[in-house]
Amino acid sequence: MAPVNRRTFGSFVEHMGRCVYTGIYEPGHPSADEDGFRTDVLALARELGVTMIRYPGGNFVSGYRWEDGVGPREQRPRRRDLAWRSIETNEVGIDEFAKWAEKAGTEIMYAVNLGTRGVQEALDVHEYLNHPEGTALSERRRANGAEKPYGIKLWCLGNELDGPWQTGHKTAEEYGLLAASTARALKSAEPDLELVACGSSSSSMPTFGAWESTVLEHAYDVVEYVSCHAYYEEHDGDLGSFLASAVDMDHFVTSIVATADAVGARLKSTKKINLSFDEWNVWYLSRFQNAPLPSEWEVAPRVIEDRYNVADAVVVGNLLISLLRHSDRVTAACQAQLVNVIAPIMTEPGGPAWRQTIFHPFARTAALAKGDVLETRIDSPTYQTARYGEAALVDAVATHDATTGDVTVFVVNRDVTDPVEFTVDLSAFDQPLVVADSWTLTDDDVRATNTSDTPDRVTLRPTSDISTGAVTTEGRTVTLTLPRVS
Ligand code: AHR
Numbered sequence: 001m002a003p004v005n006r007r008t009f010g011s012f013v014e015h016m017g018r019c020v021y022t023g024i025y026e027p028g029h030p031s032a033d034e035d036g037f038r039t040d041v042l043a044l045a046r047e048l049g050v051t052m053i054r055y056p057g058g059n060f061v062s063g064y065r066w067e068d069g070v071g072p073r074e075q076r077p078r079r080r081d082l083a084w085r086s087i088e089t090n091e092v093g094i095d096e097f098a099k100w101a102e103k104a105g106t107e108i109m110y111a112v113n114l115g116t117r118g119v120q121e122a123l124d125v126h127e128y129l130n131h132p133e134g135t136a137l138s139e140r141r142r143a144n145g146a147e148k149p150y151g152i153k154l155w156c157l158g159n160e161l162d163g164p165w166q167t168g169h170k171t172a173e174e175y176g177l178l179a180a181s182t183a184r185a186l187k188s189a190e191p192d193l194e195l196v197a198c199g200s201s202s203s204s205m206p207t208f209g210a211w212e213s214t215v216l217e218h219a220y221d222v223v224e225y226v227s228c229h230a231y232y233e234e235h236d237g238d239l240g241s242f243l244a245s246a247v248d249m250d251h252f253v254t255s256i257v258a259t260a261d262a263v264g265a266r267l268k269s270t271k272k273i274n275l276s277f278d279e280w281n282v283w284y285l286s287r288f289q290n291a292p293l294p295s296e297w298e299v300a301p302r303v304i305e306d307r308y309n310v311a312d313a314v315v316v317g318n319l320l321i322s323l324l325r326h327s328d329r330v331t332a333a334c335q336a337q338l339v340n341v342i343a344p345i346m347t348e349p350g351g352p353a354w355r356q357t358i359f360h361p362f363a364r365t366a367a368l369a370k371g372d373v374l375e376t377r378i379d380s381p382t383y384q385t386a387r388y389g390e391a392a393l394v395d396a397v398a399t400h401d402a403t404t405g406d407v408t409v410f411v412v413n414r415d416v417t418d419p420v421e422f423t424v425d426l427s428a429f430d431q432p433l434v435v436a437d438s439w440t441l442t443d444d445d446v447r448a449t450n451t452s453d454t455p456d457r458v459t460l461r462p463t464s465d466i467s468t469g470a471v472t473t474e475g476r477t478v479t480l481t482l483p484r485v486s
Pocket of ligand 1: 059
């Protein structure tokens with residue numbers, strides 16, 4: 001049993017594509033507020049239940065100069081963003097984003113540039129953001145309108161520096177030394193910061209595991225977290241494997257926990273390093289990798305605006321189940337990203353904002369997962385997958401809120417063709433049993449999506465309204481039939 005961490009329901013806003021410009025920020029949009037933020041998007045971000053947002057990148061951060069984005073707007077430079085081959089206008093910087101985050105009610109997880117920059121620039125941005133007053137950079141922040149320090153506690157030491165695509169890519173040895181010295185310097189300024197060292201950018205990296213081991217050998221004493229990144233997609237129409245993506249996430253987590261603990265054992269340390277799964281989602285990455293980069297340098301081009309279907313939503317629900325299951329060691333996580341770029345929220349410039357299919361499992365899980373994650377035992381038939389071997393057809397996790405007595409069960413049926421009967425044995429609880437609510441996401445067409453014209457085609461519906469019927473209780477067991485891919 002482990003507490004549900006509120007930071008599990010994090011998201012990610014990168015200066016990439018239309019996540020910031022025409023995503024969260026669009027002065028001139030009919031819903032824009034006095035700061036140029038789209039209030040339709042703000043309302044959806046609140047409804048999504050996002051608790052924390054990683055900012056400002058991603059690959060973008062590895063070439064970013066934070067000071068370009070502060071001070072009078074008309075003096076801010078336009079720069080090339082090499083990561084996404086686009087133009088960054090710097091109209092939005094950290095002061096604007098902090099305002100947005102306050103309106104959205106989320107904590108900020110701030111990423112520093114350790115690609116093209118180092119210890120000094122990390123200290124500078126920390127002084128600007130967190131130092132109370134009376135120094136050059138804290139006074140600059142105050143002059144820019146933010147009298148109080150932002151008090152950002154969670155900091156990422158760079159992004160995906162194991163990846164050859166990353167500006168300023170490094171070996172594990174080089175990065176480990178840099179991460180450790182940056183962490184030491186930041187902690188001299190503010191000892192109770194929580195710092196995240198970059199782990200592997202995917203479990204398919206040739207250095208997966210070895211990278212974390214080397215980095216942590218250098219930085220173990222001065223960081224609290226190592227990051228994990230994982231994106232899943234359906235390959236060659238193999239829906240069965242795709243629906244079992246959480247098997248891979250489970251394996252990812254247990255591998256990195258074992259790696260971190262092994263380093264701790266070698267160092268004779270009793271400290272535990274936790275995991276920040278700060279990029280995860282469904283992303284049709286192979287489509288992006290096969291497409292040419294834009295030839296023109298544009299502001300806010302349409303980049304990786306994946307449209308999600310029912311199966312994608314089921315996988316997202318299952319990835320959340322996996323994250324919750326590992327709540328003892330995964331104590332922060334960010335779905336990548338929030339708006340337009342592989343996102344639960346879509347917008348059209350000047351037009352509507354709507355919920356993609358993947359919005360629904362995230363929002364409902366964030367709203368209902370409270371209290372403690374229970375040790376959940378699942379007895380399920382299995383099936384063979386080409387990518388992940390034998391996988392359970394049903395996966396689930398449950399939470400228990402001791403203050404209300406509520407038990408919430410999150411469950412997926414990965415069966416591509418058939419419904420499955422699901423029984424919950426609640427005999428460990430002796431309080432009176434009432435099924436308060438039950439909701440299901442399913443559709444006859446597993447490829448159905450939400451569009452601006454049909455924004456509510458795919459949503460969660462009361463289980464009693466779907467064809468497989470209602471929830472029944474008998475004694476201390478609850479039974480329902482889960483439709484295929486639900
Ligand atoms: O989220 C999109 C990109 O995926 C991020 O910029 C990068 O960190 C990862 O490779």
